[in-house]
Amino acid sequence: MRVAVAGAGVAGLSAALCVLEQCGPLVPALELAVYADRFTPRTTSDGAAGLWQPYVQHGGSARETLWNKETFEHLLGRVGSPEAEDMGLFLVSGYNLFKQPVPDPSWKDVVLGFRHLAPQELELFPGYSYGWFNTALMLEGRSYLPWLTKRLMQRGVKFFHKKIDSFQELFAQGADVVINCTGVRAGALQPDAALQPGRGQVIKVRAPWVKHFIITHHPEAGIYNSPYIIPGSDVTVLGGVNQLGNWSEENSAQDHRAIWESCCRLLPALQKAPIVQEWSGLRPVRPSVRLERETIGHGPARSEVIHNYGHGGFGITIHWGCAMAVARLFGSILQERQLLGPLRSRI
Amino acid sequence: MAAPKVAVVGAGVVGLSTALCVADAFPACALAVLAERFTPSTTSDVAAGMLIPHTAPGTPIHVQKQWFKETFTYLFAISNSAEASEAGVHLVSGWQVFKSTPGEELPFWSDIVLGFRTMSEAELQKFPQHRYGQAFTTLKCDCPPYLLWMEKRLKAKGVQMYTRKVENLWELHSEYNIVVNCAGIGAHQLVGDQQLFPVRGQVLKVHAPWVKNFVRDGDGLTYIYPGISSVTLGGTREKESWSLSPDPSTTKDIFGRCCSLEPSLQAAQEVKVQVGLRPSRANVRLQREVWSQGGAKLLVVHNYGHGSGGFSMHRGTAKEAAQLVGECIAALQDSSSRAKL
Numbered sequence: 162m163r164v165a166v167a168g169a170g171v172a173g174l175s176a177a178l179c180v181l182e183q184c185g186p187l188v189p190a191l192e193l194a195v196y197a198d199r200f201t202p203r204t205t206s207d208g209a210a211g212l213w214q215p216y217v218q219h220g221g222s223a224r225e226t227l228w229n230k231e232t233f234e235h236l237l238g239r240v241g242s243p244e245a246e247d248m249g250l251f252l253v254s255g256y257n258l259f260k261q262p263v264p265d266p267s268w269k270d271v272v273l274g275f276r277h278l279a280p281q282e283l284e285l286f287p288g289y290s291y292g293w294f295n296t297a298l299m300l301e302g303r304s305y306l307p308w309l310t311k312r313l314m315q316r317g318v319k320f321f322h323k324k325i326d327s328f329q330e331l332f333a334q335g336a337d338v339v340i341n342c343t344g345v346r347a348g349a350l351q352p353d354a355a356l357q358p359g360r361g362q363v364i365k366v367r368a369p370w371v372k373h374f375i376i377t378h379h380p381e382a383g384i385y386n387s388p389y390i391i392p393g394s395d396v397t398v399l400g401g402v403n404q405l406g407n408w409s410e411e412n413s414a415q416d417h418r419a420i421w422e423s424c425c426r427l428l429p430a431l432q433k434a435p436i437v438q439e440w441s442g443l444r445p446v447r448p449s450v451r452l453e454r455e456t457i458g459h460g461p462a463r464s465e466v467i468h469n470y471g472h473g474g475f476g477i478t479i480h481w482g483c484a485m486a487v488a489r490l491f492g493s494i495l496q497e498r499q500l501l502g503p504l505r506s507r508i
Numbered sequence: 509m510a511a512p513k514v515a516v517v518g519a520g521v522v523g524l525s526t527a528l529c530v531a532d533a534f535p536a537c538a539l540a541v542l543a544e545r546f547t548p549s550t551t552s553d554v555a556a557g558m559l560i561p562h563t564a565p566g567t568p569i570h571v572q573k574q575w576f577k578e579t580f581t582y583l584f585a586i587s588n589s590a591e592a593s594e595a596g597v598h599l600v601s602g603w604q605v606f607k608s609t610p611g612e613e614l615p616f617w618s619d620i621v622l623g624f625r626t627m628s629e630a631e632l633q634k635f636p637q638h639r640y641g642q643a644f645t646t647l648k649c650d651c652p653p654y655l656l657w658m659e660k661r662l663k664a665k666g667v668q669m670y671t672r673k674v675e676n677l678w679e680l681h682s683e684y685n686i687v688v689n690c691a692g693i694g695a696h697q698l699v700g701d702q703q704l705f706p707v708r709g710q711v712l713k714v715h716a717p718w719v720k721n722f723v724r725d726g727d728g729l730t731y732i733y734p735g736i737s738s739v740t741l742g743g744t745r746e747k748e749s750w751s752l753s754p755d756p757s758t759t760k761d762i763f764g765r766c767c768s769l770e771p772s773l774q775a776a777q778e779v780k781v782q783v784g785l786r787p788s789r790a791n792v793r794l795q796r797e798v799w800s801q802g803g804a805k806l807l808v809v810h811n812y813g814h815g816s817g818g819f820s821m822h823r824g825t826a827k828e829a830a831q832l833v834g835e836c837i838a839a840l841q842d843s844s845s846r847a848k849l
Contacts, residue, residue, distance in 0.1 A: 240634075246775035278623075294645075369736045370650075395717065
């Protein structure tokens with residue numbers, strides 16, 4: 162059974178690992194290969210700060226809310242392990258700021274210590290009259306992707322630096338199942354009117370005195386279109402813009418100014434922080450995540466695609482729940498092809 | 509009369525903050541800071557600089573609370589300003605965890621720090637050996653940055669700084685009218701205060717930049733405090749120990765205790781070991797005296813003995829010491845005008 166994973170961001174690599182871990186022991190002849198035109202550190206997942214936090218509005222479907230929760234709990238279980246530092250995984254606390262009261266988010270009981278901000282704390286953030294404090298997790302792509310890659314290579318997964326132009330190309334090479342984790346460029350493999358880029362730009366600075374994330378929310382602006390500050394293990398990430406439909410991966414001077422000025426207003430000491438890097442990336446925005454099977458062709462020649470893309474600005478937040486869902490779908494493919502006995506309950 | 513000449517002895521957090529308060533309150537004074545050691549070699553440089561007070565037995569709680577509140581408010585404003593990174597002052601959140609539920613559940617400072625509350629069950633799961641905990645956000649003053657920032661501000665106000673070991677305060681009587689004694693543990697020898705005793709603390713400063721939250725065991729012995737360029741791991745509280753040499757087996761012990769609270773520390777690099785002697789006393793000595801010999805006089809203000817609470821109380825006690833300096837100045841002017849009659 163040969164599986165081709167298209168895409169080597171957090172979605173592709175975690176789906177590959179989950180399929181291997183869940184189904185590998187059951188199917189001895191399972192061969193996995195990853196195909197991508199960009200690998201770490203050049204994927205969208207590498208540019209993201211890596212903060213686990215779903216969108217604050219109750220927009221996501223019930224299954225997405227569950228996948229976010231599963232991801233958090235999976236990571237929380239590993240944050241005390243010796244591997245955490247290699248994974249780029251650590252706890253971080255911080256603030257979500259609003260200009261008026263908002264309902265509590267669906268994930269308030271998933272994160273640790275969720276509470277509303279006291280008036281004294283709001284003094285820190287003039288212009289914001291309401292907010293939350295909680296402890297969440299950071300999972301830094303530039304550590305996590307290499308960590309996943311290493312684990313996959315140890316299990317014999319092959320990696321191909323190649324731009325894939327069609328699913329057919331992979332089937333022709335002998336793949337039985339394609340796991341499509343091509344993110345924002347999934348439309349090139351199969352048109353998807355629901356998928357569009359949500360262009361983001363970030364400024365990475367050296368500001369090691371910043372120990373909290375600060376995420377603002379402006380109701381008119383939309384998610385990630387107002388300033389945020391996220392402290393990483395090496396750099397602090399300043400954002401945010403979220404420009405729907407903008408395919409440019411070039412840094413914009415105008416966006417730079419807007420991000421810089423708004424973040425320095427939030428934290429005046431940032432004015433002195435040296436800029437280390439600037440980066441633009443395209444969030445794979447979709448009204449909902451596309452995570453489903455698609456059978457292509459008929460009869461004995463039929464092939465399977467498992468789609469796993471459209472994670473918007475919450476790819477890291479949702480990745481493990483999705484990876485497990487992909488593994489379950491893969492398990493049902495195996496069962497149908499009678500390569501497997503009755504589905505084990507652990508899948 | 510000529511501008512009063514004031515010398516502050518000691519250049520740790522207490523000496524420098526006291527000098528700043530005196531300079532701000534009495535700009536007409538000729539002010540100097542004299543110290544055997546400046547940053548990075550003071551006791552303050554060893555401390556993590558966390559604003560988590562200890563309860564000193566000999567000072568009324570309401571006074572300690574007032575000092576802590578003044579200090580917290582002062583530093584909070586700095587942390588919120590453009591100078592925060594230069595001053596080394598930043599907010600940090602975390603947990604204080606207890607193996608058994610403490611007697612007093614609400615410490616006197618719980619309404620001064622931010623967001624103080626009991627930890628949830630889910631949060632406690634991260635600390636399997638502990639049964640109760642408190643979560644809050646407080647401030648940290650990193651040294652050397654905080655001391656350097658105070659030195660810079662003092663120099664901008666024309667305050668002179670001299671590296672000088674003062675053997676006896678009286679030796680200053682011909683050069684200065686008023687001496688402020690912020691010698692910390694040095695006061696044991698300088699003024700022969702037998703009530704002052706060292707509580708030795710050994711700490712490790714490690715590179716672990718992924719640690720963003722503090723963790724402190726309620727017993728006060730084990731703590732992890734993330735700073736700007738290093739994480740401070742502690743510690744020890746050895747009464748009456750004067751040894752400034754790092755002890756290797758203590759280092760291993762501290763590291764082991766901290767790793768059991770925060771396992772990811774196993775990956776920490778570049779371990780630096782430091783030792784400081786907390787200048788401990790039943791209460792901070794904040795009082796003024798008149799020393800005279802022959803016809804000569806020296807007005808002395810004491811501000812030392814902060815024990816574990818140097819950072820937590822420094823601004824509050826500095827302001828009070830400055831008030832005492834004000835009383836000394838008034839007394840000088842008084843005797844000067846009387847002398848003219």
